[in-house]
Amino acid sequence: MDRLGLNQIRELFLEFFETKDHLRLKSASLVPEEDKSLLLINSGMAPLKPYFTGQKTPPHKRVTTCQKCIRTPDIEIVGKTDRHATFFEMLGNFSFGDYFKVEAIKWAWEFCTEWLELPSERLWVTIYQDDDEAFEIWNKTIGVPNEKIVRLGKEDNFWEIGVGPCGPCSEIYYDRGEKYGCGNLDCKAGCECDRYIEFWNLVFTQFDRDEEGNYNKLAHPNIDTGMGLERMAAVMQEASSIFEIDTIKRILDYVCQLSKVRYGKDPKTDVSIRVITDHIRSVTFMVSDGILPGNEGRGYVLRRLLRRAVRHGRLLSIDNTFLSKIAKKVIEISKEAYPELKEREDYILKIIDIEEKRFEGTLEQGLHILEKYMESMESNGVLSSEAAFKLYDTYGFPLDLTKDILEEGGFTVDEKGFKKEMKLQQERARTARKSSIENGWKEEIYSRLSNTIKTDFIGYDSFASNSIIKAVIADNKLVKEAHKGMTINIILDKTPFYAESGGQVSDTGFIKSKNFVLEVYDCQKVNDEIYIHKCNVVEGNIKIGDTCKAEINIANRMATTKNHTSTHLLHKSLKNALGNHVEQAGSLVNSDRLRFDFTHYESLTKEEIMKVEKEVNEIIWKARDVTVLETDMETAKKMGAMALFGEKYGDKVRVIKVDNYSIELCGGTHINNTGHIGMFKIISENSIAAGVRRIEAITGEGLYKYLIEKENILQEINAILKTGDDDIVKKLDFNVKAIKELEKEVQQLKNQLSASSIDDYISNVKEIKGIKYLIAEVDNKDMESLRQLGDKLRDKIKNSLIVLYIKEKDKIVFMSMVDKSAIESGIHAGMFIKEITKIGNGSGGGRKDMAQGGIKDINKINQIIEVIPSIIESQIK
RNA sequence: GGGGGAUUAGCUCAGUUGGGAGAGCGCUUGACUGGCAGUCAAGAGGUCAGGGGUUCAAGUCCCCUAUUCUCCA
Structure with missing residues (x-):
């Protein structure tokens, strides 16, 4: 047995199955393409699911892959054990209704013993307890001795997830030797200890479990195997942990x-x-x-x-x-x-x-908050779980860090309480999720249809077609006919309608015949094979097999097309201006505008935006040719075409080439010369997520409309300011400055006015028990100037209580000020205001030296004036 | 999808039971000054994210929206 490297083992495996007529596929993206139930690809077969369920036709009946996978449920344990990892690679060979148990077992054995040269005496296998067929093959055909075949129960060796395809498994184990064992007499493959390490799982998908729990035999059983590349490498290299x-x-x-x-x-x-x-x-x-x-x-x-x-x-x-x-x-x-x-x-x-x-x-933010907490803690104190949890939950500050820092200061934290809070949070999220999980599966009807019907898309070259109605769907059921007033989905044999994809919205239009008129408001495609036209039946009756004429809204399509080509120009221009890290992160193209999301770490400067915009426009003005060619992925890549993250491309790809400027893979519709776009304008740039920016832009007719709108606004401003375009800025600037100056002047005059009237007010000052008091109505004043006037009066009159009020339509607002020496005598502005406003069915309050309040019953003002002396008297110490 | 925060001057942030919008840095001006963020003084700068409500009174309380941070799924 050679000490093979991990990269060598991967290559050997794929090569081996290629010799057994398997098609080698590239590892799929970690982002599941059409599987919404999955966050990340977590097994070798996950990306191949549609082939197993029959939703899609596999490119070959035998496939082999090395798939990158991520699993995080055990994230807390990673690092503490020898085997746990969040990232791993899974080797697999798959049969879609082709070979079955015999070959799967035979080849697995052949690869292990002949290609990897694992000593057969060290290999053990396990099978599902009732799977005698597997036993026969292992024992009779391969020659694995009886005692090295362990039968395990459903929990270990039967693969199923709810309803759907399922079946027994068989695993291959490697015996690392006695020194790793637990010493128990019945220690064998499947034992919990570290002696026997499972590295290959063969799943024989031979049943289909229905909702009642019956296991129905599949007509064409599948093979799905998975071998952990890291585990295999650990075996080959006699490594005690995957980290070696x-x-x-x-x-x-x-x-x-x-x-x-x-x-x-x-x-x-x-x-x-x-x-x-x-x-x-x-x-x-x-x-x-x-x-x-x-x-x-x-x-x-x-x-x-x-x-x-x-x-x-x-x-x-x-x-x-x-x-x-x-x-x-x-x-x-x-x-x-x-x-x-x-x-x-x-x-x-x-x-x-x-x-x-x-x-x-x-971290810095959290540290700042934690320090504040610590300031208010007694020595040897315990930080409450609420505080620690808030740091974690709201500010993302890790608990262990909180612990460390507290320790340094001689504090501790209530960890038990923290865990409780965490549990509560998880439960909240889980229950919330349950209630929102009940959608999906409705598309199933179309997946089945796609086996029998295909739609031919002719919309790249034509805007209309003579078609035949192949299917009518109403309320998610196949129907034979439909009539006026219904909302239905239609599938045609061929169509000019572009179905929403690659960010470009669908075409709208009409499907007509002498018997009916359908208005198409949306078009979606399923599995790239059937086009579903969503329509309202405007007129007449329609049935399957009818011939009809499908026509798209051409003006709409053209405007959308211009925006789509512009999107490519924008993409390229952004790369040129900002750097190669710019990647498309989403896009929307419709007839009104285009929206482009891309990766970039900071907001664009005004100069950058202008640079990008100018470059796009220059390509437009130079009227560059746009060519479309169909080729295979390999050639496209060689040409240097930009491909998108997570986007699925078939064997044949469309390459959109704008002269020698931009080259990109795209299934959308495009104009044949950039000159048709007319002009391009960015109308907004902002952030939609960390590291992702969004640009919105308009072109052609949309831009023309935009300009007219702006011009109208300009004209309105001109009309109001009575200027022309050339002077507008000057005039506006002048006006704003003038307003500010006038406001200042008004304020000054108001102050002067109150200053000059201060003497008038002073002449009305009365006195009781040594406290000078003044109550006066002030006209045309706001609270701000009321305060300023109050300040001045208070400063002028020693030992004083000032009460000023403004009469409004249905209320009176009071402001009261008390100077320092009067406060010492016991006068309290807040209490005072409370007393007097009570009389007039109002309320108020404030500090000792300043208070505000109001009443609703404005007729009570005289009564208030009368009681003031007695209130003052009662407050004096 | 659910929870918890944040949004106040150009920037970083204070703002007590609701009662007079602040600090530091930066900016402008002036004076002083051979020093590593020079010193001192004066000044400009605010839709307290937006909208609604409660109240005599809202930066502060309640509701909605937007943006953003963060935890959970």
């Missing part, structure tokens, strides 16, 4: 080199080293598949992995940003099998860097 496998070890060593911490010295730091080693692999691959750190879904998984890695980096006292350096190592090691890593290297490193820096900000 050649490729992974290189990453681990690099972590040690960066942190200057030796591996194997301290169990605590070892955990951190392993966590970083594992997590960075997940992070690098996730980013390369277009996932961005965020607050939900996959983005959140990514963020959590990345931040955990940073956190452990700090535990190793790495204090500068380091993750992207390790990511670079990952790329270097895995680029042969996953060329997308190298292709997007700059981008991947940039995104990781940004997120790591962002996390630093989060």
Whole structure:
């Protein structure tokens, strides 16, 4: 047995199954394409599901893959054990209704013993307890001795998930030798201890479980096998943990080199080293598949992995940003099998860097808050679970960090309470999810249809077609006919209607015959094979088999088409202006405008926007030719075509080429010369998520309308300001300045006015028990000037209580001020206002020296004036 | 999808039971000054995210919306 490297084993496996007439497929993206039930690809067969369920026809009946996978449920354990990892690769061979048990078992054995040269005496197998067929093959055909075939129950060796295809499994184990064993007499394959390691699982999908729980035999059973590449490598290299496998070890060593911490010295730091080693692999691959750190879904998984890695980096006292350096190592090691890593290297490193820096900000904020908490804590105090949880939940500050810092200050934290809060939070989320999970499965009807009907799309060249109605669907059921007033879905044999995809909205239009008129408001496609026209029956009756004329709204299509070609120009121009890290992250193209989301780490400057806009317009004005050609993926890539993250491309791809400027894969509709676009204008630029910007732009007729709108506004302004376009800015500037100056002047005059009238007010001052008091109505004043007047009066009159009021339509507002010496005598403005406003059915309050209040019953003002002396008297000490 | 925060001057942020919008930095002006963020003084700068409500009175309380951060799924 050779000590094969991980990369060698992968290649051997794929080659082996190629010799058995398997088609080698590239690893699918970690982002599931059509499976909404899955967050991330977590097994080798996950991306092939549609082939197993019959939804899609596989390109070949025998397939072999090496699939990148991510699993995070055990994230807390990773680093603490030898085997757990969030990222792993799964080798698999698959049969879609072709070969079955005999071949699957035979080839698995052949590969292990002849290609990998594993000694057969070390191999054990397990089977499902009732699967005698598998036993016969292992025992009779292969020659595995009776005692090395272990029968296991449903829990271990029967694969099923709810309803659907399922079946028994058979696993192959490797015996690492007695020294790893538990010593029990009945220790054998399947034992919990570390002696027997399972590395290959063969699933024989031979049943279909229905809703009543019956297992119905499948006419064409499938084979689905999975072999953990890391586990296999561990066996081949006699590694005691996955972290000692050649490729992974290189990453681990690099972590040690960066942190200057030796591996194997301290169990605590070892955990951190392993966590970083594992997590960075997940992070690098996730980013390369277009996932961005965020607050939900996959983005959140990514963020959590990345931040955990940073956190452990700090535990190793790495204090500068380091993750992207390790990511670079990952790329270097895995680029042969996953060329997308190298292709997007700059981008991947940039995104990781940004997120790591962002996390630093989060930590700083949390630290600030924690310090505040600590200031108000007694020595040896315990931080409440609420406070700790809030730090974690709201500010993203890790608990272990909270603990460490508290410890340094001699404090502790209520961890039990924290866990309780965490549980509550999880339950809240779970119950909320349950109530929203009940949709889906409605598309099933179309998946079945796609086996019998196909729609021919002719809309690239024509706007109308003579078609035949192949299916009519109403209320999610197939019907034979429909009539006026119904909302139905129609499938045609051929159609000019573009179905929504690649961001471009669907065509609208009409389907007509002498018997009926249908208005098409939307068009969607299923499996790229059937086009579903959503329509209202405007007139007449329609039935299957009718011939008809399908016509799209041409003006709409043309406007949309212009916007779509502009989107390509924008994409290229952004790359030119900002750099190669710019990747499309979403787009919407309709007849009104285009919306383009792309990865970029900061807002665009005005200059950048203008530069981008100008470049696009120059291509338009130079009237460059746009050509479309169909080719295969290989050739397209060689031509340098930009392809999108997560976008699925078939064997044949369309390449849209704008002269020598832009070249991009795209299934949308395009004009044949950029001149038709007329003109291009960016109307907004903003952020929609961390690291993702959104640009909205308009072209052609839409832009013309936009200009007219702006012109109208300008004319209105001109009319109001009585100026022409040339002077408008000057005039407006002048007016704004003039208004400010006038306001100032008014304020000054008001002050002067009240100053001059101050003497009048003073002449009305009365006195009781040594306290001078004044109550006066003030005209045409706001609260601000009331206060200023009050200030002045109070400063002028010693030992005083000032009460000023404004009469409004249905209320009176009071303001009261008391000077320092009067306060010493016991006068309290707040209490005073409370007393007098009570009389007039109002309320109020404030401080000793200043208070406000109001009444609703304005007739009570005289009564209030009368009682003032007695209130003052009662307050004097 | 669910929960918890945040949004106040150009920037970083204070703002007590609701009662007079603030600090530091930056900016402008002036004076002083051979020093590493020079010193001192004066000044400009605010739709307290937007909208609605409660109240005599809302930056502050309640509701909605937007943006953003964060946790959970």
